[in-house]
Amino acid sequence: MEDRRLDGAVTRAQRRLVPFLLLMYVLSFLDRANIGFAKEAFQASAGISAAAYALGAGLFFLTYAATELPSNLIMHKVGARIWMCRIMVSWGLISAATMFVRGEMSFYVVRLLLGAAEAGFFPGVILYLTYWFPARTRGRILGLFYFGAPLSFIVGGPLSGLLIEMHGYLGLEGWQWMFMIEGLMATAVGVWAYWYLDDKPSDAAWLPADESHVLTAAIDTEERAKARHGLSSLGVIFRLPRVWQFVVIYFLIQMSVYGVSFYLPAQVAALLGTRIGLEVGLVSAIPWLCALIATFFLPRFADRYGAHRWLAAATLAVSGFGIAVSAGAGPAIALVALSFAAAGFIAVQPMFWTFPTNYLGGVAAAGGIAVINALSALGGFTAPNIKNWADASLGAPAGLYTLAGTTLIGAVFILALRREPTAEPATELAASSSPTSA
Structure with a gap:
């Protein structure tokens, strides 16, 4: 009877919360990646060079990484309803303000502010899910949430392309309409979040009292277990070798x-021999549709057969080869290659997160996941700048070949992870700190 009530509570919470969180995730990806659709017209109109574009696109991730952990800690203190509203309203307004950019310095400032505004959203949602869903259901819920990345490109590509074609309407350029409308969409959803989200099951008027009680009891039981077995200090996380591998x-x-998403619209436009607009937006959605399909099937296959390490490595390797092939192929083959690339680097992510979550527990899991996500976000800063440097130094395809190489290195590093169950974090920490440890 108790299990039936718990299942009912989880199902009700899933139907209420997951679609809304998914909408928020779609808008977050849209507002950070739509710069790729504005690239050509934006650079010409705002007076921004290719190098400045690459730097500005990546600067988002510097402040994003620096402020992500503090943002998550504030959300834990004040509650998701208030803090998610703050995050979305501020990032929406700043994204919309990109329409006023003139020159490189104002572009840098807006991107830095946007990174700080959006920081904490992704780990905040992961933390929020722990308030609502027991561990045995959380993996499935996280998988549904991860659909947001490819969905943002499937929906956002045609939308951004359509908005770009509003060039000249009411005296605004197309890229200005894109930033304004997509930014204000996030702001509106942020205001909605304040009224829609509840911080915890006991606050939810839509959850029957008996289901609220059993769900709260299940979550509290897990939290007490984490408190008994987790590490007590966030600082210890930085001394765990496995965390740095992750x-x-x-x-x-x-x-x-x-590296792909910031340049995909321009790459597709070059393949089609046309300018960025609705046609490019529709064609650009094809790789992300493939990514959505792969994200649905591959993690489930890995769960069923316990093959996360091998399948994750193979998936990322396919992505690397796809990026490489797209650099020198004709339009049709390049689009197919980009579809494999997107399917690979999106579908690998839910499989990747099984590694740190199976390894870390308690406070180590909460802190470790935030640290991994924050520091890894710097890849978004590095990629466009490395690509731009390689293209400028060695010729246009060199940037994509470089990204293909780093992707394949990532696949090798996944294979290098130990296959056997790892030691508890505290045990590994003691071993790594020992003078006699290897």
């Missing part, structure tokens, strides 16, 4: 994601 792997994955 940081490097996820950093390389993020390089693939943003």
